[in-house]
Amino acid sequence: MIPLSINAFELEEYKKRIVKTIRYIDENLDADLSLEKIAGISAYSPFHFHRIFKLITGETLQNYIIRKRTEKSAFFLALRKDVGIKDICFELGFSNHSVFTKTFKKYYGVPPSEFRKTSPETFHKILQLQRKNGQVDTVFSQYICNIENLLNWTTMNLKIEVKEMPEMNLASVMSLGIVNVEPSFNVLVDWAVKKNLFPRENVKMISVYHDSFKVTPPDKVRIHACMLLKEKLEKQEGEIFSETLEGGKYIVGSGEVTLHDFEQCWVSLFLWMNEHHYSMRRAFPFEIYHSNFKEHPEGKMIVDFCIPVY
Known part of the structure; x- marks a missing residue:
């Protein structure tokens, strides 16, 4: 014990x-x-x-596995319209379509087929409310603003490019929940200082999102606090582990924004992706920080928001 x-x-x-x-x-x-x-x-x-x-x-191991499979399936249903529901079911380890449908409806209140009809252009996140009878109800919050206004905001605040990005070697610290990201970066910086990797010129700090806020509660979202390395980290050192970001095609939205703007940046960028007929591939979106908001009088920072696409 x-x-x-x-x-x-x-x-x-x-x-x-x-x-x-x-x-x-x-x-x-x-x-x-x-x-x-x-x-x-x-x-x-x-x-x-x-x-x-x-x-x-x-949470228990079984609950974690079921939740991850279900959340990942919701993400694929929303963004991989070209993949069949049964294919998603088996791709994510569900034993059969009936079990998948029952589990999905328990989490999100609607079957996968109905959920797929929910356009990411109409809703930007899913909230789960626990009813008194123990059943989970799904509530869709309205989009931050209508599509036209959001696209206008994107044009004014982000420079968007589709480009090839190289493979990147990272030193990473895992955090569960958005509130734990800053402590994870503190752990990473303390480690980097001891290794004489920080502070140094042009050091890049990165957040890698292994879950989506669209389908995962904020306290369960897994985010890796990372530092870009010139060479791959050979072995895990305490909480610090090696991670590699795939090279390939990415939609990159760059701009000087506040922390308050981050959600709108991501929502608008995914909207831009759908409007321009790109599909997200099986890799993780991430943010690259080029400046520190704590050093700016208005709390702004220069950020690249990166979505892997094909």
Whole structure:
């Protein structure tokens, strides 16, 4: 069993192994993700791992896997219109279409076929409310503004390009929930200072989004706080692990914005993507920071918002 109190070293070791496990799960949603299989990857016994995982993430392994598969399917339904619903079902590891439909409706209140009809041009996020009877109800919030105004805002505030970007080697720290991103960057910077990697000229800090706010509650969204490296990190060092961003075609929206503008930037950029008939490929969107908002009198920063497309 996990002791009632654990020291800092033990907690860091738990985090390190759970980070490895979560990354494996998210990269293998269509594979065998049984407790025994996942526990083996973490090098804990199934009994011990089950409790450690819940301690770190706040949910059981099974709930995490089901949630990730369902959220990823919602993301694909919204943005990969060319892929059939049954194909998405099996691609994400559901045993059959009936189970997929039942699970999806439990999470989002509507079956996948109806959800797919919900245009990203009409709604920008999904909120889940827990009713008194325990059933989850899905509430769609209205778009920030109408399409025309949003596209005008995009034109005025972002320079949008479609371009090839190189593969990037990163040092990363995982955070679960938007409120934990800044502490994760603090961990990353402390590590980089000890390695003489920070501060230095033209250092690039990056946030990689492994979940979408469209389908994942803000306290569950997985975001990696990252630093661009010249060479690949050879091994994990505490909470710091190596990550590689795929090279390839990206829609890149660049602008000087405040933190308050970030949601509108992402929404408008995905709208631009659909308006210009691009499709998102299986890679992760990310932000590249070229300046620090804390050093600007109006709290602005220069950011590249990047969506992988084909």
